[in-house]
Amino acid sequence: MTEDMGKFKCKSCSKEMENEIFVLNMWVCPYCNYHHSINAGDRLRITVDENSFVEIGKNIDSIDFLNFYDTRAYSTRLKEAKLKTGMDEAIMVGEAKIEGIDVAIGIMNFGFMGGSMGSVVGEKIKILSDCSIEKKIPLVVFCASGGARMQEGAISLMQMAKTVSCINRVKENRIPYISVITNPTSGGVSASFATLADIIIAEPNSLFCFAGPRVIKQTIKKNPPSDFGSAERNLINGQIDMIVNRSDLKKILTSILELFR
Numbered sequence: 111m112t113e114d115m116g117k118f119k120c121k122s123c124s125k126e127m128e129n130e131i132f133v134l135n136m137w138v139c140p141y142c143n144y145h146h147s148i149n150a151g152d153r154l155r156i157t158v159d160e161n162s163f164v165e166i167g168k169n170i171d172s173i174d175f176l177n178f179y180d181t182r183a184y185s186t187r188l189k190e191a192k193l194k195t196g197m198d199e200a201i202m203v204g205e206a207k208i209e210g211i212d213v214a215i216g217i218m219n220f221g222f223m224g225g226s227m228g229s230v231v232g233e234k235i236k237i238l239s240d241c242s243i244e245k246k247i248p249l250v251v252f253c254a255s256g257g258a259r260m261q262e263g264a265i266s267l268m269q270m271a272k273t274v275s276c277i278n279r280v281k282e283n284r285i286p287y288i289s290v291i292t293n294p295t296s297g298g299v300s301a302s303f304a305t306l307a308d309i310i311i312a313e314p315n316s317l318f319c320f321a322g323p324r325v326i327k328q329t330i331k332k333n334p335p336s337d338f339g340s341a342e343r344n345l346i347n348g349q350i351d352m353i354v355n356r357s358d359l360k361k362i363l364t365s366i367l368e369l370f371r
């Protein structure tokens with residue numbers, strides 16, 4: 111997606127469109143239906159009732175406990191990600207209403223260090239799942255992640271076990287959990303809370319896998335199938351329950367939430 115004089119060029123079909131039309135169409139290409147990635151703030155606006163979101167678990171900061179440095183320091187990367195996204199971490203969590211129905215909602219932002227899961231993402235999932243249990247309201251999580259945050263080493267891997275046990279508690283309390291897979295969702299998030307929902311919805315053309323096609327290719331020295339990890343292939347294989355266009359997502363979520371009510 112490139113911006114040029116108020117126009118957007120679709121990443122998939124390369125057709126150009128007015129910026130305004132693209133936004134009105136919820137960042138979905140009107141020509142080929144390619145669902146472009148959106149940030150957590152925009153996702154929130156098109157999903158929950160206006161002014162209904164109350165953020166919880168704010169002001170929890172990641173700590174660079176390993177003094178991790180690759181090409182840049184982890185602490186610098188964190189500062190940059192905060193400035194770029196206006197978020198304090200790769201997920202925001204809170205309570206909101208969807209067509210008047212109370213939900214505990216989490217929205218990941220791929221723009222924040224690739225939506226990577228470190229100790230704070232794990233803790234926010236914990237706070238969110240506790241909230242859904244305490245208030246007896248359904249849990250809804252929009253996933254977008256490249257996996258564990260390598261800058262936090264083994265601590266980031268531990269978040270898989272932590273979030274799985276959080277979701278197990280939600281299930282023990284018979285609270286419905288819906289996860290929405292958005293492009294891309296992979297690694298430790300795929301291998302933990304993203305896949306444990308009662309109902310797994312994916313947006314069209316979203317990549318949903320553990321290891322991505324590039325890693326598979328490097329490992330087996332062969333090209334994986336062109337639809338490897340796609341929502342469409344995952345639906346055929348039974349890994350997800352349905353594929354829903356972004357424009358229908360609020361309506362479908364509402365009807366599922368009404369069933370549970």
Ligand SMILES: [Zn+2]
Binds near residue numbers: 122140143
């Ligand atoms: Zn297109």
